Amino acid sequence: MADADPRAHRDRIRTGDVLRLAERGLLPARSVGRALQLAGCAPTATGWRAAAERLLLGLGAAMVLAGVICVVAYNWSSLPRWGRFALAQAVLLLVFGMALLAGPGSRHGKVLLTVAIGLIGPLLALFGQTYQTGADTFELFRGWAALALPWVLASCFAPAWLLWLVVVESALGLHLGAFDLWWEIWFGVAPTWLLATLFNLLVLILWEYGARRSDWLAGRLGPRAIALCLVAPLTMLACASLFPAPAPGLGLALPAWALLMAGGYWTYRIRRLDLAMLALGWLSCTAVALALAVRLLVAFDAVALAFVAGAALLVASSAFGRQWLKAVAAQARATEAGHAIEAGAE
Amino acid sequence: MNWATFGRMLAHEGLVADAALPPRDDDSMPGYLKLLSGLGAWLAALFVLGALGTASWRLLESAPGRGVLGLAACGACAFILRRREREAGPFLAQFLTAVSLAGGVLIASVALEATAEPASLLAAAAVVAAVLLLANPEPVHRLLMALAMVGCLALAVTQWGLHPVACVLLALAAAAAWLRQARWTVAGLGPLLAPLGTACFLGLVLLPAWSPAGAMSAVLAGASIHGTAGLRGLSAQLQWLEPAGLAVVLAATIILVGRELPGRANVAARAWFAPAAAAAIAVLAAAAWQAPGILACLLGWVIGMTAGRRLLANLALFGLAWYLLWLYYDLQTSLLGKGAALLATGAVLLALYLALRLARRPRRADVREQP
Numbered sequence: 230m231a232d233a234d235p236r237a238h239r240d241r242i243r244t245g246d247v248l249r250l251a252e253r254g255l256l257p258a259r260s261v262g263r264a265l266q267l268a269g270c271a272p273t274a275t276g277w278r279a280a281a282e283r284l285l286l287g288l289g290a291a292m293v294l295a296g297v298i299c300v301v302a303y304n305w306s307s308l309p310r311w312g313r314f315a316l317a318q319a320v321l322l323l324v325f326g327m328a329l330l331a332g333p334g335s336r337h338g339k340v341l342l343t344v345a346i347g348l349i350g351p352l353l354a355l356f357g358q359t360y361q362t363g364a365d366t367f368e369l370f371r372g373w374a375a376l377a378l379p380w381v382l383a384s385c386f387a388p389a390w391l392l393w394l395v396v397v398e399s400a401l402g403l404h405l406g407a408f409d410l411w412w413e414i415w416f417g418v419a420p421t422w423l424l425a426t427l428f429n430l431l432v433l434i435l436w437e438y439g440a441r442r443s444d445w446l447a448g449r450l451g452p453r454a455i456a457l458c459l460v461a462p463l464t465m466l467a468c469a470s471l472f473p474a475p476a477p478g479l480g481l482a483l484p485a486w487a488l489l490m491a492g493g494y495w496t497y498r499i500r501r502l503d504l505a506m507l508a509l510g511w512l513s514c515t516a517v518a519l520a521l522a523v524r525l526l527v528a529f530d531a532v533a534l535a536f537v538a539g540a541a542l543l544v545a546s547s548a549f550g551r552q553w554l555k556a557v558a559a560q561a562r563a564t565e566a567g568h569a570i571e572a573g574a575e
Numbered sequence: 576m577n578w579a580t581f582g583r584m585l586a587h588e589g590l591v592a593d594a595a596l597p598p599r600d601d602d603s604m605p606g607y608l609k610l611l612s613g614l615g616a617w618l619a620a621l622f623v624l625g626a627l628g629t630a631s632w633r634l635l636e637s638a639p640g641r642g643v644l645g646l647a648a649c650g651a652c653a654f655i656l657r658r659r660e661r662e663a664g665p666f667l668a669q670f671l672t673a674v675s676l677a678g679g680v681l682i683a684s685v686a687l688e689a690t691a692e693p694a695s696l697l698a699a700a701a702v703v704a705a706v707l708l709l710a711n712p713e714p715v716h717r718l719l720m721a722l723a724m725v726g727c728l729a730l731a732v733t734q735w736g737l738h739p740v741a742c743v744l745l746a747l748a749a750a751a752a753w754l755r756q757a758r759w760t761v762a763g764l765g766p767l768l769a770p771l772g773t774a775c776f777l778g779l780v781l782l783p784a785w786s787p788a789g790a791m792s793a794v795l796a797g798a799s800i801h802g803t804a805g806l807r808g809l810s811a812q813l814q815w816l817e818p819a820g821l822a823v824v825l826a827a828t829i830i831l832v833g834r835e836l837p838g839r840a841n842v843a844a845r846a847w848f849a850p851a852a853a854a855a856i857a858v859l860a861a862a863a864w865q866a867p868g869i870l871a872c873l874l875g876w877v878i879g880m881t882a883g884r885r886l887l888a889n890l891a892l893f894g895l896a897w898y899l900l901w902l903y904y905d906l907q908t909s910l911l912g913k914g915a916a917l918l919a920t921g922a923v924l925l926a927l928y929l930a931l932r933l934a935r936r937p938r939r940a941d942v943r944e945q946p
Contacts, residue, residue: 242581247883250591255592257761277836295917508608548666
């Protein structure tokens with residue numbers, strides 16, 4: 230399945246396109262406003278009314294909410310313990326109630342349920358602040374993830390799952406940081422960062438699998454965000470492993486990175502096409518190649534040459550990457566057009 | 576809607592002579608590819624500048640040497656871009672922008688050695704930015720220079736205790752630039768005035784957040800440190816100008832935009848619209864007197880929507896969120912005072928919403944007349 234046609238956005242008439250007509254003398258200045266309305270770039274009289282109503286309602290509600298927050302904050306210190314909990318829980322219940330009213334299947338309902346999932350964290354933070362039990366921060370995030378899971382499962386909404394993943398990863402990361410476990414070697418061979426990478430890889434695989442089975446997971450933002458969190462740290466570790474460093478287990482970074490690049494190429498170039506993922510992989514390869522070039526030249530004490538070589542590598546990489554991705558996109562469009570013609574013929 | 580359909584619509588309304596419009600500029604590269612190319616270009620420029628810096632570090636130690644290198648860098652980039660027949664690709668454009676920016680910083684460092692007085696330094700930086708804005712035609716470079724120029728001028732004016740004046744001037748400049756974009760585009764000034772208009776727009780929505788009443792007190796304290804007691808009095812006297820001036824510009828913009836809308840459904844063309852809009856904005860300004868940034872962001876939204884620049888309209892809303900966050904942490908007013916101001920503003924906005932909804936309902940006489 231190919232990524233969205235990059236030229237699809239060209240069907241949208243942009244303000245710049247209209248102004249270029251005026252610049253060329255094809256459209257008089259007094260007609261530009263009407264042309265922008267016809268193009269859908271600027272609102273008509275009816276559109277202005279609708280936009281003004283939406284703005285006034287949204288802004289009015291936001292100002293009232295901001296005012297209430299300020300007044301509550303002013304009185305916060307004088308509120309008793311139960312008053313604070315009542316307020317925090319009332320907000321959470323109100324948002325959850327609105328989600329139920331809107332309907333869990335509707336878009337508004339899903340958004341409100343996601344907001345309710347987000348409000349669990351501050352409630353737990355208030356609990357931790359009020360009852361100073363000496364618990365660590367990761368325990369807050371762990372509790373947040375556990376309590377939010379039923380709502381996340383019920384939401385069937387990709388942003389809710391992304392939010393939950395952020396909470397889970399924060400809990401894991403804070404746990405590792407609290408006990409200083411980042412450079413620990415597990416089972417005699419696997420460093421902690423490698424296990425974290427495998428965890429993120431598993432999440433990505435599960436998400437892509439779910440995307441093929443459920444429409445609500447079919448958007449590409451989720452997998453791309455997870456891929457970014459997977460590739461970026463591993464790329465940095467692979468670059469660091471090229472330099473002398475005492476960190477244990479870092480020798481596995483480069484082979485792990487190479488395997489990830491190979492797997493990503495097979496998945497997002499051969500099995501299915503995703504230009505954004507390929508661009509991310511290309512960027513990662515450029516970073517590692519740059520680190521390698523700098524490492525070799527610095528080893529020969531050629532600092533100035535390292536700068537020049539780095540610049541040349543970036544220029545070449547940018548030119549190659551751009552041409553390669555454009556060729557891949559063109560090939561995908563040609564393949565899709567061919568399939569469409571065949572389907573029409575049948 | 577595609578380009579051919581748009582051409583037919585324009586011809587049908589008599590706006591163009593020929594429905595067959597010339598093809599649009601080719602822009603098939605996705606946005607994220609342009610971003611990656613640009614980032615690569617800036618990194619490459621960093622490496623090249625590092626290599627040149629290593630080779631010419633003796634020149635960089637002296638002010639004249641830095642000035643010469645800076646002028647050479649800026650001049651070379653402007654020359655290369657002006658000589659090209661076609662627009663430069665994203666990599667080359669960003670590479671030359673980064674090098675030109677480095678040259679501008681070298682020139683500004685010479686000015687820094689020449690004077691330590693903040694207002695003079697800001698004025699010198701604004702002049703350098705203005706010259707580079709005219710010389711180098713690359714759009715991102717022009718935007719950066721416009722931001723630098725407008726930012727330096729706004730800061731210089733604020734240094735003199737005239738923050739409200741800066742806010743109102745930016746509002747007028749942004750409105751003039753974007754509401755008349757068709758005229759200056761036809762005059763061929765588009766590539767120059769678009770970045771200036773954007774810089775004024777960003778100044779309009781961000782400057783109030785930079786200096787609510789809390790920062791004004793810092794300005795007053797600074798004035799007392801420099802011994803200009805007259806400046807303190809002037810600053811205190813001019814505080815009313817920010818909400819009042821922004822309200823006047825907002826009301827004038829809404830009335831002007833409303834009058835220019837075509838169509839029989841346009842209620843803004845009726846005689847009662849202008850006084851009603853003015854009265855509504857006056858009430859809103861009274862409610863938001865302690866938070867004039869709300870008026871600035873509302874004006875930004877109206878300007879962005881009128882000019883067909885949804886990005887600017889969304890930036891105005893983002894600026895409003897930023898302003899509210901800043902207002903929350905401002906120490907000059909109590910949370911209760913801020914809460915009351917926000918509640919009053921919210922109430923006025925919701926009342927205006929209800930008034931618009933009521934005005935949309937058909938009158939009883941109209942309903943009775945229907946068969």
